[in-house]
Amino acid sequence: xxxxxxxxxxxxxxxxxxxxxxxxxxxxxxxxxxxxxxxxxxxxxxxxxxxxxxxxxxxxxxxxxxxxxxxxxxxxxxxxxxxxxxxxxxxxxxxxxxxxxxxxxxxxxxxxxxxxxxxxxxxxxxxxxxxxxxxxxxxxxxxxxxxxxxxxxxxxxxxxxxxxxxxxxxxxxxxxxxxxxxxxxxxxxxx
Amino acid sequence: xxxxxxxxxxxxxxxxxxxxxxxxxxxxxxxxxxxxxxxxxxxxxxxxxxxxxxxxxxxxxxxxxxxxxxxxxxxxxxxxxxxxxxxxxxxxxxxxxxxxxxxxxxxxxxxxxxxxxxxxxxxxxxxxxxxxxxxxxxxxxxxxxxxxxxxxxxxxxxxxxxxxxxx
Numbered sequence: 001x002x003x004x005x006x007x008x009x010x011x012x013x014x015x016x017x018x019x020x021x022x023x024x025x026x027x028x029x030x031x032x033x034x035x036x037x038x039x040x041x042x043x044x045x046x047x048x049x050x051x052x053x054x055x056x057x058x059x060x061x062x063x064x065x066x067x068x069x070x071x072x073x074x075x076x077x078x079x080x081x082x083x084x085x086x087x088x089x090x091x092x093x094x095x096x097x098x099x100x101x102x103x104x105x106x107x108x109x110x111x112x113x114x115x116x117x118x119x120x121x122x123x124x125x126x127x128x129x130x131x132x133x134x135x136x137x138x139x140x141x142x143x144x145x146x147x148x149x150x151x152x153x154x155x156x157x158x159x160x161x162x163x164x165x166x167x168x169x170x171x172x173x174x175x176x177x178x179x180x181x182x183x184x185x186x187x188x189x190x191x
Numbered sequence: 192x193x194x195x196x197x198x199x200x201x202x203x204x205x206x207x208x209x210x211x212x213x214x215x216x217x218x219x220x221x222x223x224x225x226x227x228x229x230x231x232x233x234x235x236x237x238x239x240x241x242x243x244x245x246x247x248x249x250x251x252x253x254x255x256x257x258x259x260x261x262x263x264x265x266x267x268x269x270x271x272x273x274x275x276x277x278x279x280x281x282x283x284x285x286x287x288x289x290x291x292x293x294x295x296x297x298x299x300x301x302x303x304x305x306x307x308x309x310x311x312x313x314x315x316x317x318x319x320x321x322x323x324x325x326x327x328x329x330x331x332x333x334x335x336x337x338x339x340x341x342x343x344x345x346x347x348x349x350x351x352x353x354x355x356x357x358x
Contacts, residue, residue: 002280005243005279005280006239009243009244009246010242010247012250013246013247013248013249013250013252014250016250016251016252017246017249017250017252020250020251022249022250025250025251026246026249029242029245029246029249030242030246033238033242036245037234037238037241040237040285040289041230041234041237044230044233045226045230048226048229048230049223049227050223052222052223052225052226052229053218053219053220053221053223054201054204054219054222055204055222056218056221056222056225057204057207057208057213057218057219057222058207058208059222060208060213060218061204061207061208061211061213061215063207063208108321111318112321112322112325112326115323116326119326119327119328125327125328125329125330126328126329126330127323127328127330127331127334131322131323131328131334132331132332132334134322135319135322135323135334135338136334136337136341138313138318139278139313139314139315139318139319139338139341139342140312140313140341140342140345141310141311141312141313141345143310143311144200145200146306146309146311148285148309149306149309149310152285152288152289152306153292153297153306156293156296157297158298159298160298162196162197163303164303164306164307164310165196165197166196166356167303167307167311167349167352167353167356167357168306168307168310168311168349169311170348171308171310171311171345171348171349171352172310172311172312174344174348174352175312175341175342175344175345176341178341178344178345178348179337179338179341179345182337182340182341183337186333186336189333190332190333
């Protein structure tokens with residue numbers, strides 16, 4: 001997927017630039033894009049480091065685990081197919097909690113582990129309903145702290161970099177709820 | 192209000208760690224170290240994305256195509272590429288957000304809407320490929336449909352919510 005999109009972007013861009021006389025702009029873009037990325041990364045770096053440090057405290061002190069226990073009943077309700085004695089529920093909850101705190105990178109390994117356990121439960125190469133629900137939960141991106149966006153906003157000199165937190169929260173909450181509802185509808189339709 | 196959220200979360204986490212007698216300082220430093228690895232991984236991805244997307248944009252092709260869509264989307268036209276690329280790749284979202292901030296200003300309505308769109312959605316196609324691919328799922332049934340519908344709903348609610356909060 002990415003191969004095609006990236007290739008098409010560059011091919012169309014260069015060819016179109018050539019025929020419309022914008023080739024000089026394309027040329028300077030090729031020369032300067034490395035510098036643009038470097039300055040972006042350098043500015044994203046400090047706030048990422050800070051946030052990962054704070055979140056490590058939350059993880060080591062057991063705070064994230066405590067939140068997972070708190071969310072357990074909700075997860076049970078969202079995943080009715082998973083047997084009670086299975087440890088998958090706690091995996092799902094911790095992956096959700098990690099996502100919630102903007103720790104996408106830390107939650108990916110847990111997410112993959114969860115998928116493996118879900119596959120063990122279903123034992124086929126067809127996606128189970130629980131897998132799809134889990135996927136929806138991950139892709140609606142429910143986040144309390146959108147770290148990257150806040151740091152990008154700081155980098156552009158925003159007067160209120162964290163001002164987008166509440167609308168982000170509301171929007172991702174509503175898309176999560178919506179996603180789970182249509183997931184339920186499809187689940188019934190496909191049985 | 193928003194200015195309170197970060198300090199309160201930091202306070203809460205540090206407070207909890209302090210009373211749990213965790214080596215909070217060392218743990219903080221330890222966690223911060225992990226960012227080196229993340230930044231090293233992010234750099235090549237962003238580089239590829241910025242090369243592809245910026246050539247595409249600066250050649251004039253994107254504005255050529257968007258010109259046709261302008262009557263439909265009006266002032267929101269520059270949010271269209273972000274909405275289309277967001278489910279596919281996270282770094283392309285960052286690149287497009289960066290471009291919107293540069294051309295409209297970070298605190299403009301469009302800049303804020305773009306922030307909320309980026310912050311309240313995720314890379315559905317990437318996650319789908321990665322998660323299902325890792326365990327060898329061949330038939331994904333209705334997963335893509337539900338994922339993309341949720342994205343669409345997320346984008347629309349991001350626009351509506353930020354319009355009412357920031358207008």
